[in-house]
Amino acid sequence: MYRKLRAGAVVVGAALLVSACSSGGDEGDGGSARPVGQQPKGADPFWVNPDSKAAEAVAALEKDGKDAEAAAVRKIAEQPSGEWIIPENAESQARGYTEAAQKADRDALLVIYNIPHRDCGNYSQGGASDGNAYRAFIDQVAAGIGDRPATVILEPDAVQHMVDNCTPGQFHEERYDLLKGAVVKLKTLKDTKVYLDAGNAGWGKPDQIFQPLQRSGVDQADGFSVNVSNFYSTEDSIRYGKELSAKVGNKPFVVDTSRNGNGPYTGGDPNERWCNPPGRALGETPTTKTDDPLVKAYLWVKRPGESDGTCKGGPKAGAWWGAYAVKLANAGS
Numbered sequence: 001m002y003r004k005l006r007a008g009a010v011v012v013g014a015a016l017l018v019s020a021c022s023s024g025g026d027e028g029d030g031g032s033a034r035p036v037g038q039q040p041k042g043a044d045p046f047w048v049n050p051d052s053k054a055a056e057a058v059a060a061l062e063k064d065g066k067d068a069e070a071a072a073v074r075k076i077a078e079q080p081s082g083e084w085i086i087p088e089n090a091e092s093q094a095r096g097y098t099e100a101a102q103k104a105d106r107d108a109l110l111v112i113y114n115i116p117h118r119d120c121g122n123y124s125q126g127g128a129s130d131g132n133a134y135r136a137f138i139d140q141v142a143a144g145i146g147d148r149p150a151t152v153i154l155e156p157d158a159v160q161h162m163v164d165n166c167t168p169g170q171f172h173e174e175r176y177d178l179l180k181g182a183v184v185k186l187k188t189l190k191d192t193k194v195y196l197d198a199g200n201a202g203w204g205k206p207d208q209i210f211q212p213l214q215r216s217g218v219d220q221a222d223g224f225s226v227n228v229s230n231f232y233s234t235e236d237s238i239r240y241g242k243e244l245s246a247k248v249g250n251k252p253f254v255v256d257t258s259r260n261g262n263g264p265y266t267g268g269d270p271n272e273r274w275c276n277p278p279g280r281a282l283g284e285t286p287t288t289k290t291d292d293p294l295v296k297a298y299l300w301v302k303r304p305g306e307s308d309g310t311c312k313g314g315p316k317a318g319a320w321w322g323a324y325a326v327k328l329a330n331a332g333s
Contacts (some may be wrong), residue, residue, distance in 0.1 A: 038104055039080065043289045046080035046109045046151070046299070047101035053320040054305055061322075072329035073305065073322070080286050081258065081300035082111040082153060084318070087128065087137055094144025107149040111301060112141060112182070115158045115175060120166040131174050138182045147190040153197060153254075153301050154182060154221070156228040159212050160199040180217035187220060195254050195296075198224040201232040201240035202264060210247035222296075223252040229302035230256065231264040231280055238295055245294055252293070257283030258300035259328060268312075275311040276324065281331030304328050 038048050049055070054077035061070035083097045094110065101108035114137055118127030128134035145152075161167040162175060179196065186194045196218050199209055218224055224244070227237040234257055241253040261281030265273045284298045305325030307314040314321055 037078070038106055039078070039286070041105065043287045044080065044285070045107050045288060046286055047097070047104055047106035048078065048080045049083065049097075049100075052077060052081070053303065054325065057305070057320060057322055057325065069322070069326050072326045075282065075329045076304045076325060079300055080106075080109055081303045082109050084111045084113055084303075085141055087114050090137055091140040091144040094141045094150075095146070096144075098145050098148035098150050101150075102148045107151055108145075109151050109153070109299060109301070110141075110145075111153045111156070112138070113156055115155045115178065117167055117171050117175075119157065120161055131178055134178050135181060138185050142185050142189060145186075145189055145192055149191045150189075151193045151195070151297075151299075152186055153195050153225050153228060153299075154186070155179060156197045156225075156301075157199075159197060159209060159216050160203060163199075163204065163209050163212050176212075176215045180215070180220070183217035183221045193222040195223050195225040196221045197228055198226055198241075198244055198253070200227045200230045201236040202230070206240065206244035206247055210244055213244070213248055218248050218251060221251075223254065224248070225254050225256065225299075225301065227256045227260060229258075229308070230274060231260050231262075231277065233260055233263045234284060234298065236263075238292070242294060250294070252296045254297045254299050254301075255295060256301040257286075257298040258302045258304050259283060262331060272311055275308040276314040276321075278312070278327075279331065280328060282328055 054073055057073050058070050058077050061073060083093070085093050097110060098108045114127050114134065116127045116130060116134055119125045128137055158175060158179060162172050167175065183194055183196060186192050196213065196216055198213055198218075213224060224241075226241045234255055237255045237260070241255065245251050245253060259280050260283040262279060265277030265280065267273070268277075282304055286297065286299050288297045290296070290298060305320055305322070305328065307317060307319050307321045307324070309317040314324065
C-alpha cells in the first residue's frame with residue numbers, strides 16, 4: 001500500500017543500448033532534448049536511463065517551449081532511479097537495463113515487485129499468480145542480469161505487510177520461502193547486490209519486523225532498504241535503519257531519498273498520506289558517499305514524478321504525472 005509499480009513496459013534491448021551510448025543530445029530534436037549523461041561515477045555509480053519517463057517529459061516540454069517546466073523536470077531526469085521490472089518481459093528488461101548500464105560503466109538499479117498477493121488489494125494489487133510463477137519470474141530476472149553489475153531492491157512492502165497482517169496469515173509461510181529463495185537465487189550472480197525491503201520509519205518499530213526480516217533471508221542479502229516510495233526524512237530513516245540493523249547482525253542498508261526533502265505529509269486522511277501527498281520535495285541526490293559505513297547509499301528507488309495511484313487527482317499507479325513532478329522539483333528550490 002506504500003509503493004507503486006510503474007505501469008507499462010519500457011524500451012529495452014538494442015534500442016535502449018543505442019540511446020544509452022549517445023553522449024547527450026547531439027542529434028535530433030534540437031540537440032538538447034534528452035538528458036542522457038551519467039553522474040560522476042565516484043560518488044554515484046548508478047545508471048541514468050536516457051529513455052526514462054522524466055527524460056521523455058523534458059524532451060516534450062523543451063519542444064513546446066516550456067523551458068521553466070523542462071528545467072524543473074531535468075532535475076529528476078539527470079539522476080539515476082530504480083527500474084521496476086515488468087513481469088511480462090522480465091528477462092529482456094533485466095538484460096536491457098544491465099547491458100545499457102554496463103556499457104555506460106555504471107551499475108543498474110533494479111526493483112523487483114511481483115510477490116503474490118501484492119499490495120493487499122490496493123492501488124498496486126497483483127503480483128505473480130502463485131509461488132511457482134514467482135520462482136519462474138525470479139529465474140527470468142536472474143538470467144537477464146547475468147554477470148553484469150546490478151543492485152536489486154527486493155519486494156517493497158512484502159515483509160512489512162506480513163507483520164501488519166495486511167497480507168492474510170495463510171500466505172505468510174509461502175512468502176517467507178519465496179523471499180528467501182529470491183535472495184539465494186540473486187546472490188548466486190557474480191556482481192549483484194540485494195537489499196530486502198524493511199519498511200519505513202513511520203510504520204512501526206524494529207522490534208516488530210526484525211524476526212520476519214530474518215526469516216525472509218536478510219542474513220544472506222547484502223542488507224535491507226528503508227523508506228521505499230515514502231517520505232520520511234533521511235535523518236529519521238537512518239535512525240530507524242540503525243535500530244533495525246542492530247537486531248539483524250549489523251547489516252547495512254540503503255535509504256530511498258527520492259521524495260523526502262520536506263518529510264512526510266501530515267494532513268488529510270491518515271490512511272492515504274503516503275499517496276501523492278502535496279507539498280513534497282526531492283531529497284538527497286543518489287550517492288554512495290554517505291559518510292556512514294552502515295548507510296551504503298541514498299537511492300531514488302521510487303521514480304519521482306510517477307503517480308502513487310488514483311488519489312488526490314493522480315493518474316493510475318506508475319503513470320507519469322507532469323504537474324506533480326514539476327512541484328516536486330521546484331519545492332526545494
